[in-house]
Amino acid sequence: MWNKFRNIQSVLFFTYSLIIVIVFTVLVIWFYMWASDLLRQNAADTLQSMGQSMQEHNDSEIQKMNDVSLNVLYSNLVKTHFQKFISGEEDETDPTGLTNPVMNSVENAKQLAEILTAAIGPSRPVEQLYLYDFKNKVYGNGFDNGERTYDSSKKPWYEQVINNTEGKTITLPVPDEEMSRFISSSEKQYSISLFRLFYDSYNEPMGIVEVKQYFNRIFASMIEFSKQNPYQAKVLVYNDAGQIVYPLQADTSVYSAYMKLPTGKAAQAENDYLPFVNPDTGGKELLSYHHSSFTGWNTVIIVSEKKLLAPLFVFTKRTVLVAFIIMLFAILLSFAAAKRITFPILKIHRTIRSMRLEDLGTGRVAALELNSGLTELDHLHFSFQQMSSRLKQSMDELLLSQSQEMQAKLVALQSQMNPHFLYNTLATIHAMAEENMNEQIISMTENMSHFLRYFSSDESLVDLGEEVLHTEKYLEINQIRYGKKLEYSIDIEESILKLRIPKLIIQPLVENSLKFCTTNEPPWMIQVKGIIQDNRWQIEVSDNGPGFTEDSLNSLNGRIREINETHVIPVLQLDGMGLLNIYIRMKLTYGGDMLFRIDNRPRAGATIIIGGTL
Template sequence: MWSKLKNIQTILFSTYTLIIIVVFTILVAWVYLWVSGLIKKNATDSLVNVGQSMQDQIDSEIRKMNDVSLNVMYSNLVKNQFRKYLTDLEKLPQKPVEGLQQPVTLPGASANSVQSAKELAEILTAAMGPSRAAEQIYLYDFNSKVYGNGFDNGERSYDPNTAPWFQAVMSTQGKYITIPVEDEEMSKFISSREKQYSLSLFRQFYDNYNVPIGIVEVKQYYNRIFKSVLSFVKQRAYEENVLVFDDVGQIIYPLKADRSLYDPYIRQLGEGQPSAESAYESFRNPVTGDRELLSNHRSDLTGWNTVVIVSEKKLLAPLADFTRKTLFVAVGILLFAMLLSFVAAKKITFPIYRILRTVRNIRLDDLGSGRIASQELNSGLNELDQLHDAFLNMSSRLRQSMDELLLSQSQEVQSRLIALQSQMNPHFLYNTLATISVMAEENMNEQIVSMSENMSDILRYISSDLSVVELQTEILHTRKYLEVNEIRHGKKLVYSFEIDEPLTRVMIPKLVVQPLVENSLKFATRQEPPWHIRISGFAEDNAWRVTVSDNGPGFSPESLRKLREQIDETYLTNVTPVLQLGGMGLLNIFIRMRLTYGSESVFLFRNLPDGGAEITIGGPMERGERHEER
């Protein structure tokens, strides 16, 4: 696969494409970063501006309430009239009520109290102003009396001990703002069936001697104070959420909020309270796992934090849309540029492919023929036309040497087989004559006669012109060899043959089993008898196997290493080593098996666990059958 990627067209195309991709990527990346920076900045600036605008409008409503409370607080008319109104109330008949520290005024007000209430109402109405900066004003004394002006007019009683705001107001010198509460009284004056919520701003007010004489409460509808927030949430473009909480972590907006959903934001933003300036930060929502942008604005007037919460993904949706469009356009331009580079590369390499097709389709009979010489390239590229002409000249010369080369290779293989086989002859003669010499010294005449007859048969077998024989023939002469050695060693030598019947007709190279037996006997006799030689043959997966084993000392580590290295080198280089005369033995057998069967040959050797060595040779049975047919 990798070689296919190394052709000229691929290299040219890859080079052109790489240049285009690098230049185009740098350009697109620069444009993308620049535009995305602008989009992100505009998006975050818009988020900050929206949050600041909502905080300003909330502050504006609270400031109006605060101004009303200050108008009442510093108005001598209000103070004097409220004091006069309370004095007139004290003159009315009163009745104690269980649970209240102060008695309740009975119905039937005097003309003075009515006039005082009317004048107080006019003053309070003037304090609220024509724009109704507050919907309701209440004036409280410290003795359970309260007077209201707005939608709820008139006097009533209250219990300071049960009023939830009383202690907080008394403990502060400035204003005190409550959290939103459901207001049943103010709900009566709204046509909507929904429950109305209100916020109250409390202040103590003092006489001319700076002595507290009462408390003023300025009340406004919750919907009016948070009108900008409600309007923003209703028409939010990115599903933004708004959170308003005070310094102690009480949630002002939204109403009836699930505390668990907003606690992470309160903890995050409450660790370092920002100043009146806006604070912008990124935040990972622990509930959803989404990245979110927070625009936090803290009011010095109320101490409230107004937080606009929006998902980064949704806020930066225009950036994502720009990214998709940019990638689409970039891919289109890139594909077009790659197409141009492909056309240019093909223009250059097409003539080369024509030459390549000619080379691939050429046959031996075509070399030097007029059919090849008549082909013209006409590529328009001088270098390629010259290459084509050189190929034509080469083909005419190649035909002249092809037959000689094929003949030479055939003769070389045959010569190597004959040479390897011939190496076995002097090797066997040497060992056998040495044995006869020893027997003659011991006057073993009858054994010498028997051995000579067997040796004659063996020599006749060795010197025959056959290169392959039936397995049963190889086994027969191997048995004669063992009988020759049995004459000399007697009962010290024990041997056995276990050959499956189907293998007897299999054709194998001559002299591959007998040398293995000779090698086993040679090393087995180096230790105390008896010496066991076992020859077994069996069929396995349509292949023949012959194993020769002994109970000798086995291969030495050095012999195993050297033989393995020589065999591995042959497998690795696919070149058989050249043997010198006298270099026969196991490697000789391996080479002849390799030359006969190629990669299907089997040559295995090992030391047995209980001592001794084992060598297995083999090859495909089909090939033996073909030899038999010849």
């Protein structure tokens, strides 16, 4: 076996192929490593940029709230009018002192509202501002305007704000029924508040400033990112106390592993792109981690490494596929090169091997011996020409033989006739002659003459109408013979009467029906119908005889299966035009488009349907 691969062509081909495989393997591995690092770094930069952008947006929204709170804290006008508002002082500009205290309160509230509106600014960077005093009174400006009382014991943020003397206090998102009233959406609205202690001119706390903003507005960039998330990434925001700020109502146990990352000042130094292994799933994840010293919030974007690097995997697959195709093409070229080198020797061998003895000494042999430098190609071309010529001649002879064989089979099949029909007909004529039934004898002899003339014609295909007429003559002969015992009907659509069909395929079906009907008590009913259905003609012959036995059906179907599987036509038997012979003739004429179905009728009798394409 190894001798087969020791020829020059095999050695050259395997050498070239090995070189190509090694070179391409090294190039693909190097390219994959380079592209992996590059795409991974680009993905990391993109993730880092998105995280930084989200954090900056959050800081910007909180900064707006902080600016508004500072504008209120450092405004002397706000302090003055807030002190008047909470103390109920009279207007000092009224010399009479007769002004109504209620009017003074209304005027103070009006002036305070104008000043707070100015402090918020014309662009309204926040939605709501509240000023709380320590006497359980609160004044609102924004969507919710006016004065009302409050219970400090029911405010969860109160103690935290009172104890925080260093600056601002930012709360977690909470459902806000008050601000939900001003939104047309049916969804419950959440808000975040920023609190500061409000000091008087002597730097003594006299109240609390609360600035409110909708949750959806602060985290708009994250919400938008979640809607258009190419990597199915998760975004987490939590404060230094380990409380989740975003997303709403998040399960702490799901994010507990991420919240163990450094916080506070340590987190500021860790702002980076971090590899991470999820302890729950064991899957590799990539984190973009950012800490804001302004809000004390930590922003983490969590992406599955598999999903993030999916484009890399797709690109790698395509690269490997392209490399494989190129390598395959190169190997084919190496094969062609090896074959090109050894081709002349191989062609000379093949030419000599295919040459016949009778060609020696002819002009064709002289042409093969020309030495032009490319004689191997000339020899190959000429050899193929000769082979094709001989093959074509052989194929023509084979096709002619098969055609003649098929025609002979068709003629033999249609030339079969049951001699019992002739015997019975002549016996009937003899009996009628003895009874002087001249008219019946004339009719029967005319029909018999037509029957024999039609049967003895050389045509293999006839009009369907002519076949039906022949069948009708056959039934008339038998009706004269059997009288009222035989009843028949023929109903053929006129549109199919001109179709060309094999001769003697309907009359034998009628003959077969009559043969089995006569085994029962009369009357004997035979029906012939012809229709067009599903772009094919159909002829149905039915009777009220005993029908087919199960054994005869199984035998007939078995022989039909044998013909279809072996494609061999059985030896003809001149013992009558049987159903199998009709099936064979239909098969030879229409092939797979033929229709041949045998079945028993529900009550009594049998039905045979044949058909072919239009």
